[in-house]
Structures are given as C-alpha cells and as structure tokens.
Amino acid sequence: MTQIPDMLARAAQLVLDHARAxxxxxxxxxxxxxxxYSVSVRQQAVESLEFQHDREMAVTVYIGHRKGSASTGDLSEDGLRTSVSAALDIARATGEDPCSGLADAxxxxxxxxxxxxxxxWDLAPVDAIASAxxxxxxxxxxxxxxxQSEGAALSTHRTVSVYANSHGFLGTRESTSHGLNCAVVAIxxxxMQRDYWYTSHRRPDRLEAAEAVGAEAGRRAxxxxxARRLQTQKAPVLFTPELARGLFGAFVGAISGGALYRRASFLLDALDQPVFPTGIDLLQRPFLPGAAASSAWDSEGVATSDRTLVEQGVLRGWLLGSYAARRLGLSSTGNAGGVYNLLVEGERQSQQALLKQMGRGLLVTELLGHGVNGVTGDYSRGAAGFWVENGELAYPVDELTVAGNLRDMFRNIVGLGDDLxxxxxxxxxxxxxDGLTLAAQAT
Structure with a gap:
C-alpha cells in the first residue's frame, strides 16, 4: 500500500497536465x-461477504469562469484523458460564473x-464472521x-486519496474505518419491538467488544x-447523544455557505446574535488525533483551523468554502466539505442527573422521518422513547411526534450530558x- 499515494499523485498530475493542454x-x-470488506450474519448463518475495491477520479476544470466536471473509475491514461476532455466540453458549454474558480492560492x-x-485491520474474513x-x-x-434477529455485521475499509490543483497544491490522506453493529426484535x-447498537472507529482496538455491542442491542430491544401512546402536551425532552448529533447537524447546515447565499437558512441574520444559552460553546477542532473528521485541509485544499463557532451562546462565524464565500462577498473559512470535528462544550452532568432535572417529560431514543425545514427551522419528527416521572423512566412510548422550532429549541437547551x-x-x-410539543400520531 505504500506505493499507492505515489501512483494516485501521478494520476492527479496527469489529469492537471491534460487539462492545461x-x-x-x-x-x-x-x-x-x-x-x-463487510460480512453480515443472520441467525448465525453467513448472509453476505462482500469484498470491495474501488478507484475513482473526479476532475473539475475552469476555462476562465466557466466550469466543467467529470469523473471515472478508469485510472488508465486513456481513461483519465477521456474524462478531462468531457469536463472541458462541459465547461465550454457552460455560462460564465464570476464566483467559480479554485480556492485562493x-x-x-x-x-x-x-x-x-x-x-x-489485518482481520481474516473467518475471524470477522466469528465476531459477527x-x-x-x-x-x-x-x-x-x-x-428474531435482523443480523449482525462487521466492516473494515481503508481509503487513500489525493487532492491536487493547478496552484501546485498536493495533499494525500490515508484513513481507515471499522464498524460492528447488530439489530434484533423482541416479541x-x-x-414486537426492534432496536440495535453499533460501534465504529478508525482504530480496531477502540471498537467495543462484540459481546458488549450485542448485549446492548438486546437490552435496548x-x-x-x-410501549404506550402519549396524550398531546408540551414537555421537556431529553435527546440521547446519537439523536442530539442530528440537532447540531441541522445547526451546521444552517450556518453553511450554500444555505446562506441561497437565503435558505433560519439563521440567516443571526451572526453575533445569541442562538444558544450563555454557557454553551461550539468549537471546531480539525487536528484531533484519530478523530472522525480530522483534516489539515478542506475539500479545496484550504488550510483548516481551530475555530469558535459559538461563544457563550453567541454565533461567531459561518462555514464557508470558496464559492459560497465569493457569493457572499466574504473569504473562505476552510470549510468546503463541512465542519471538521464539532465539539459541543458546556457544563455537563450525567444522563441520570438530567432525568432528575427534567422530572417529568420524554427521553427520546429514536427519531423517524426527515421533518426539518432548514429555511424556517420548523422541526417535526416521529419519535419513540420513554416517559419519565419523578426523574425515573416510567414506561416506553412510541407512535408520537416531537415538534418545535430549531431556533427556539437551541435557545431552550437547559442541560448537556457527559455521555459522549x-x-x-x-x-x-x-x-x-424545555418546552417541546409531543403529539400522538394519528392511527
């Protein structure tokens, strides 16, 4: 594998040379x-064993401010040349866009x-099957x-990629991802109730043990x-970490360049305004060793940096790539491709302490559907979880909807957990x- 980065770098340089010519x-x-590869088993029988070896090249060319893109899985010289020619043809047929172009050198x-x-992970398939x-x-x-079992699956993958541009930038990234999951049905x-659990990491020795993943999936089911149904009411809601990430993912989308220049964000005019309670900071930390979204450069090669996106509840910055920045009359923040490790910081306590603080309300453990409007911030998702009385789980609930507006929801955060x-x-x-609407779903 040590020769692969050099091979990819040569292919990238060949693409740039063909584009220039x-x-x-x-x-x-x-x-x-x-x-x-990935392996899945169901009822102890091997359901699938899939090996994967993919190669891809994506090229974008600019003729002035005309842009064309193409991609191919054929990394031969003829395949690369054909894709470059296709991208050039597209660029010649495309209208001028003064905001198009490479990131500033x-x-x-x-x-x-x-x-x-x-x-x-030097894991033999037979051992992967045994783990699943x-x-x-x-x-x-x-x-x-x-x-009943919906099966267990293990996957392990390694990716090597090179990004290069005609400013002379060349960046190489070698990364791995490994995961193990299981889903079962209790009757x-x-x-009948289904639930699952999973573990994932870049390092195989950081995965949760197979027995622990399975036991948690069974316990959750x-x-x-x-499960019972609730009456429509307003109540505090505690989101588990897996679901809370979706809330902050919606925040990331709302402060990202594409939503901003299209004027399709509920946080459009919120810069330097309070969007979270005092005491909450949102930080980008792209240089964390081994983390899920660590990178020294964004998808355009722009240097990433530590950033404070929210300071004591106040929104302090956008997430911009070069194109969006030009559309907005601003500069790239090194966030083409998204946010690079978002840390939600503030005073933390245990989930049990948060339940005590809540007293009476909903612990939501599953969300269904995609009812998030990025323009207005309106939020409405199907949900299941547990009703809480006197700070303790009282009984499971399902077939309900959790609704609110994200701008209000962010401002109404009253507690953060230490269960990262x-x-x-x-x-x-x-x-x-605090203060979300819970509604019984129509039957």
Missing part, C-alpha cells in the same frame, strides 16, 4: 482508491501533520423474548416492550430541551 486556465483533481494548506487516521456471530449470539441471549404476545460517544464528527452528550 486542453485549454483549461485552472483545474483540480481528486483521485482515490479504497478497499475492504494564499489560503492553501502548507503544513501536513500526522493526524493518526490510518489503522489497517458472537455479537448476534450475545444479543439473542439477553432475554428469551428476543426471538411479547402481539407486541427488550426495554421497548409494552468517543467517535463522531459531532461530539455531544445528551441534550435536554
């Missing part, structure tokens, strides 16, 4: 290869620290009411048996929000 005034290329990354992203089987067996052993009479999952691009624990 074909009349491009600027060009950029991303060349990547990934390989790995002065903003490109020049420092490339080792971010500890590459941890290949152990995960499923642990889930099924939790309770005799777990009678009690006519009541069983505890949902006997160790591996996620958005690091947050549970989040307690």
């Amino acid at each position: 074909g009349g491009a005034t600027a060009a950029e290329a991303q060349v990547a290869t990934s390989r790995g 002065a903003r490109l990354a020049t420092v490339f620290p080792d971010l500890d992203l590459d941890h290949p 089987r152990a995960t499923e067996a642990a889930a099924m052993a939790v309770d005799p009411r777990i009678r 009690d009479g006519d009541d 069983v505890r949902r048996l006997g 999952r160790p591996y996620s691009s958005i690091r947050t624990g549970s989040v307690l929000i």
Whole structure:
C-alpha cells in the first residue's frame, strides 16, 4: 500500500497536465482508491461477504469562469484523458460564473501533520464472521423474548486519496474505518419491538467488544416492550447523544455557505446574535488525533483551523468554502466539505442527573422521518422513547411526534450530558430541551 499515494499523485498530475493542454486556465483533481470488506450474519448463518475495491477520479476544470466536471473509475491514461476532455466540453458549454474558480492560492494548506487516521485491520474474513456471530449470539441471549434477529455485521475499509490543483497544491490522506453493529426484535404476545447498537472507529482496538455491542442491542430491544401512546402536551425532552448529533447537524447546515447565499437558512441574520444559552460553546477542532473528521485541509485544499463557532451562546462565524464565500462577498473559512470535528462544550452532568432535572417529560431514543425545514427551522419528527416521572423512566412510548422550532429549541437547551460517544464528527452528550410539543400520531 505504500506505493499507492505515489501512483494516485501521478494520476492527479496527469489529469492537471491534460487539462492545461486542453485549454483549461485552472483545474483540480481528486483521485482515490479504497478497499475492504463487510460480512453480515443472520441467525448465525453467513448472509453476505462482500469484498470491495474501488478507484475513482473526479476532475473539475475552469476555462476562465466557466466550469466543467467529470469523473471515472478508469485510472488508465486513456481513461483519465477521456474524462478531462468531457469536463472541458462541459465547461465550454457552460455560462460564465464570476464566483467559480479554485480556492485562493494564499489560503492553501502548507503544513501536513500526522493526524493518526490510518489503522489497517489485518482481520481474516473467518475471524470477522466469528465476531459477527458472537455479537448476534450475545444479543439473542439477553432475554428469551428476543426471538428474531435482523443480523449482525462487521466492516473494515481503508481509503487513500489525493487532492491536487493547478496552484501546485498536493495533499494525500490515508484513513481507515471499522464498524460492528447488530439489530434484533423482541416479541411479547402481539407486541414486537426492534432496536440495535453499533460501534465504529478508525482504530480496531477502540471498537467495543462484540459481546458488549450485542448485549446492548438486546437490552435496548427488550426495554421497548409494552410501549404506550402519549396524550398531546408540551414537555421537556431529553435527546440521547446519537439523536442530539442530528440537532447540531441541522445547526451546521444552517450556518453553511450554500444555505446562506441561497437565503435558505433560519439563521440567516443571526451572526453575533445569541442562538444558544450563555454557557454553551461550539468549537471546531480539525487536528484531533484519530478523530472522525480530522483534516489539515478542506475539500479545496484550504488550510483548516481551530475555530469558535459559538461563544457563550453567541454565533461567531459561518462555514464557508470558496464559492459560497465569493457569493457572499466574504473569504473562505476552510470549510468546503463541512465542519471538521464539532465539539459541543458546556457544563455537563450525567444522563441520570438530567432525568432528575427534567422530572417529568420524554427521553427520546429514536427519531423517524426527515421533518426539518432548514429555511424556517420548523422541526417535526416521529419519535419513540420513554416517559419519565419523578426523574425515573416510567414506561416506553412510541407512535408520537416531537415538534418545535430549531431556533427556539437551541435557545431552550437547559442541560448537556457527559455521555459522549468517543467517535463522531459531532461530539455531544445528551441534550435536554424545555418546552417541546409531543403529539400522538394519528392511527
């Protein structure tokens, strides 16, 4: 694998050379290869074993302010030349856009620290199958009411990519991703409840044990048996870390360049205004070793940086790539491609303490649907979880809707949990929000 980055770099340079020879005034290329496999078992039988080896090149060329893009999985010289020609043809047929073009050369990354992203797993498929089987067996052993399995799966992949542009930038990234998951169904009479659990990391030695993943999947399925429906009401809601990440993901979308220049964000005029309670900070930290979204440069090669996006509840910055920045009359913030490790910071307490603080309300453990309006901030999602009385879980609930407006929801955060999952691009624990509407779903 040590020769692969050099091979990809040569392919990227060949693409840039063909683009220049074909009349491009600027060009950029991303060349990547990934390989790995995934295995799934169901009822202890191997359901699938899939090996994957992908190669891809994506090129964007500029003729003045005319832009064309093409991609291919053929990394031969003829394949690369054909794709470049297609991109040039598209550019010649495209209208002028004065905001199109490469990122400013002065903003490109020049420092490339080792971010500890590459941890290949020399795991034989037979051992992967055994791990998946152990995960499923642990889930099924939790309770005799777990009678069906939707299976357990293990995956391991390694990716090597090169980004290069005609400013002379060349960046190489080698990274791995590994994961293990399981889903089972608990049955009690006519009541059937499904749930799952998972673990993922760049480092295989940081994955949760197979037995622990299975046991948690089984426990989560069983505890949902006997779910009731709620009456429509307003109540505080505690979002588990997995679901709280979605809330902050909506925030990221609302402060990103595409939504801003299209005027399609509910936070359009919120810069330097309070959007969260005092005491909450949102930080970008792109240089965390081994983290899910660590990178020294964004998808255009612009250097990333530590940033304070929210300071004591006040919005302090946007997430901009070069194109969006030009449309807005601003400068790139090094966020083409998104946010690079978002940390939600503030005073934290245990989930149990948050339940005590809530007293009476909903712990939501599952959300369904995509009812988030990025323009207005209106939020409405199908949900399931547990009703809380006197700070304790009283009984499971399902077939309900959680509704509010994200701008109000962010301002009404009254507690953060210390139950952070160790591996996620958005690091947050549970989040307690006051005053949401809970509505029974129509039957």
